[in-house]
Amino acid sequence: MASFFEHIRTLVTEQNSMLCVGLDTDNAKLPAHLMDQTGGIIDFNKAIIDATHDLVCCYKPQIAYYSSQGAEEALIETIQYAQGKGIPVLLDAKRGDIGNTAEQYAIELFERYGADAITVNPYMGTDTLAPYLSYKDKGIFVLCRTSNPGGADLQNLVLDSGRHVYEHVAHLAHSEWNEHGNVGLVVGATQPEELATVRKITGDMPFLVPGVGAQGGDIEALMKAAMRQNVIISSSRGVIYASDGEDFAQSARSSALETRNSINAARN
Amino acid sequence: MASFFEHIRTLVTEQNSMLCVGLDTDNAKLPAHLMDQTGGIIDFNKAIIDATHDLVCCYKPQIAYYSSQGAEEALIETIQYAQGKGIPVLLDAKRGDIGNTAEQYAIELFERYGADAITVNPYMGTDTLAPYLSYKDKGIFVLCRTSNPGGADLQNLVLDSGRHVYEHVAHLAHSEWNEHGNVGLVVGATQPEELATVRKITGDMPFLVPGVGAQGGDIEALMKAAMRQNVIISSSRGVIYASDGEDFAQSARSSALETRNSINAARN
Numbered sequence: 001m002a003s004f005f006e007h008i009r010t011l012v013t014e015q016n017s018m019l020c021v022g023l024d025t026d027n028a029k030l031p032a033h034l035m036d037q038t039g040g041i042i043d044f045n046k047a048i049i050d051a052t053h054d055l056v057c058c059y060k061p062q063i064a065y066y067s068s069q070g071a072e073e074a075l076i077e078t079i080q081y082a083q084g085k086g087i088p089v090l091l092d093a094k095r096g097d098i099g100n101t102a103e104q105y106a107i108e109l110f111e112r113y114g115a116d117a118i119t120v121n122p123y124m125g126t127d128t129l130a131p132y133l134s135y136k137d138k139g140i141f142v143l144c145r146t147s148n149p150g151g152a153d154l155q156n157l158v159l160d161s162g163r164h165v166y167e168h169v170a171h172l173a174h175s176e177w178n179e180h181g182n183v184g185l186v187v188g189a190t191q192p193e194e195l196a197t198v199r200k201i202t203g204d205m206p207f208l209v210p211g212v213g214a215q216g217g218d219i220e221a222l223m224k225a226a227m228r229q230n231v232i233i234s235s236s237r238g239v240i241y242a243s244d245g246e247d248f249a250q251s252a253r254s255s256a257l258e259t260r261n262s263i264n265a266a267r268n
Numbered sequence: 269m270a271s272f273f274e275h276i277r278t279l280v281t282e283q284n285s286m287l288c289v290g291l292d293t294d295n296a297k298l299p300a301h302l303m304d305q306t307g308g309i310i311d312f313n314k315a316i317i318d319a320t321h322d323l324v325c326c327y328k329p330q331i332a333y334y335s336s337q338g339a340e341e342a343l344i345e346t347i348q349y350a351q352g353k354g355i356p357v358l359l360d361a362k363r364g365d366i367g368n369t370a371e372q373y374a375i376e377l378f379e380r381y382g383a384d385a386i387t388v389n390p391y392m393g394t395d396t397l398a399p400y401l402s403y404k405d406k407g408i409f410v411l412c413r414t415s416n417p418g419g420a421d422l423q424n425l426v427l428d429s430g431r432h433v434y435e436h437v438a439h440l441a442h443s444e445w446n447e448h449g450n451v452g453l454v455v456g457a458t459q460p461e462e463l464a465t466v467r468k469i470t471g472d473m474p475f476l477v478p479g480v481g482a483q484g485g486d487i488e489a490l491m492k493a494a495m496r497q498n499v500i501i502s503s504s505r506g507v508i509y510a511s512d513g514e515d516f517a518q519s520a521r522s523s524a525l526e527t528r529n530s531i532n533a534a535r536n
């Protein structure tokens with residue numbers, strides 16, 4: 001079986017898409033005809049996947065939207081549905097804890113939910129990442145420089161070496177954590193200069209780039225900064241909530257198509 | 269209703285205990301007579317709580333042990349059972365994500381599970397902590413200097429200011445995040461000198477100190493470093509797996525009693 005990153009490379013070519021659609025499915029934002037119905041979340045997700053699976057290279061559900069609602073089964077069903085369409089699933093969970101606990105999170109994310117890739121937090125260091133990294137065929141995206149306003153609070157602190165903290169994380173990811181070639185980095189779309197710095201440090205390491213769409217990142221600037229390669233560009237709210245009417249799936253398709261095309265225009 | 273930290277102060281006095289028992293209940297480590305039984309986890313936890321609730325100031329379930337098993341209901345039942353005995357529950361989840369996602373995690377932890385306090389990860393910065401901090405009566409423990417081997421990888425990097433990253437986190441917690449007096453810090457037992465540094469920065473801020481017992485931290489050294497005040501000392505495996513036989517609950521009580529007494533000896 002192909003590893004996550006092999007699968008992504010195939011889809012980027014075959015579907016001509018670096019777009020990842022984020023399935024941050026919030027019960028309170030469902031179209032009126034699906035809201036508060038049993039199965040509303042899974043019906044919504046299936047409709048989004050049906051409408052967009054030929055336009056994406058992966059899906060990225062954010063686990064908090066499911067665990068806040070007790071919707072574990074809807075998350076499992078969503079992941080299996082996407083995989084059934086041939087699309088891998090990156091489960092955005094940003095876990096980080098000591099080794100024996102991380103082993104439990106790895107079981108949760110890779111075995112219970114069957115995720116093909118995950119996001120993790122590096123603050124607790126190398127031994128807390130090891131249990132995930134041992135899954136050689138999965139994709140492990142480590143938070144590096146995030147796109148939110150507070151992302152700078154710790155990540156942009158300057159070290160006595162002259163490096164920023166996020167650059168140090170990029171160095172560790174490149175030189176220590178990527179023995180199995182299964183590591184990627186989360187680098188936000190809203191800081192293209194920093195994204196370019198991380199690209200220089202890490203060569204062709206894959207980046208997960210959130211922050212396009214609702215968060216306002218500029219696609220041309222980020223693609224240039226990433227050397228126009230090895231990026232998965234994630235859009236969540238901008239795609240799945242493009243309309244809150246009965247046409248939500250068709251609107252999501254239009255938004256996904258437009259975003260994919262903008263990415264491709266910036267790619268070449 | 270008393271806030272989490274008021275409740276803790278009352279129990280530290282009334283029960284004469286700064287001990288927090290960690291409920292990292294691993295299905296694979298249950299006593300043989302409970303293993304793989306439906307309800308094994310909750311039966312185990314109730315027996316541990318029955319045997320120790322007069323010796324502790326709080327319980328700390330680690331959520332990964334439950335979510336890896338699909339044992340969400342056992343976690344809810346455990347939390348309610350402990351609270352029914354008058355003991356608050358710190359749900360160890362170490363979440364960290366952008367604001368709208370953090371709001372969902374806050375719903376998960378405080379509303380779905382009814383936790384009295386949580387742990388959070390500061391790597392993504394101030395705006396990612398805000399949704400938790402707005403729950404004024406809850407306790408929010410921010411990771412500062414952790415007790416695992418890799419804890420130094422990022423936390424002990426030296427900044428151009430001369431401070432370490434973990435000291436910067438302590439400063440932020442003290443000066444920016446604690447407006448409602450509901451912030452604590454996670455500082456490991458295995459680095460007493462660093463714990464003393466964090467105490468100097470943060471005054472009387474409460475510390476959650478894991479790493480006693482299985483992880484090898486020295487109680488006398490950490491109590492001295494903490495100025496013998498405002499600490500919650502957590503022990504998990506050393507208490508709940510003190511025996512794997514049918515006497516597990518009695519053995520847990522003996523271990524909890526011994527740990528509490530060691531803490532009290534170092535307190536005075």
